[in-house]
Amino acid sequence: MEDTIVTRGNQITLTKGIREKLSIKEGDKLVLNVDGGLLMISKKNSGVFDDFKEFLPSRFESVLRSIRNSENERLKRLGIIE
Numbered sequence: 001m002e003d004t005i006v007t008r009g010n011q012i013t014l015t016k017g018i019r020e021k022l023s024i025k026e027g028d029k030l031v032l033n034v035d036g037g038l039l040m041i042s043k044k045n046s047g048v049f050d051d052f053k054e055f056l057p058s059r060f061e062s063v064l065r066s067i068r069n070s071e072n073e074r075l076k077r078l079g080i081i082e
Contacts, residue, residue, distance in 0.1 A: 014041075 004012045014024060022043050024030070029044040057063075067074065075081045 002015050002018060004015065006012055019025070024043055029046075031042050031044050033040045033042075072081065
């Protein structure tokens with residue numbers, strides 16, 4: 001646990017130790033979550049889903065595009081329109 005101070009401009013400074021532990025450098029994006037009286041800060045990982053590319057079927061993009069383009073067909077299958 002480390003202490004920091006809120007400045008007059010309502011900013012906080014992440015100490016060197018915290019930055020090193022999370023590998024935070026200038027320009028990185030952080031995510032702030034509030035749960036009751038607890039503030040949680042984590043480094044935003046834009047590549048979090050990169051490892052899941054093999055999870056989806058190879059035709060996923062074309063199937064998804066087909067579903068989105070055929071809205072009327074989907075509504076017919078659901079019995080919403082004739």
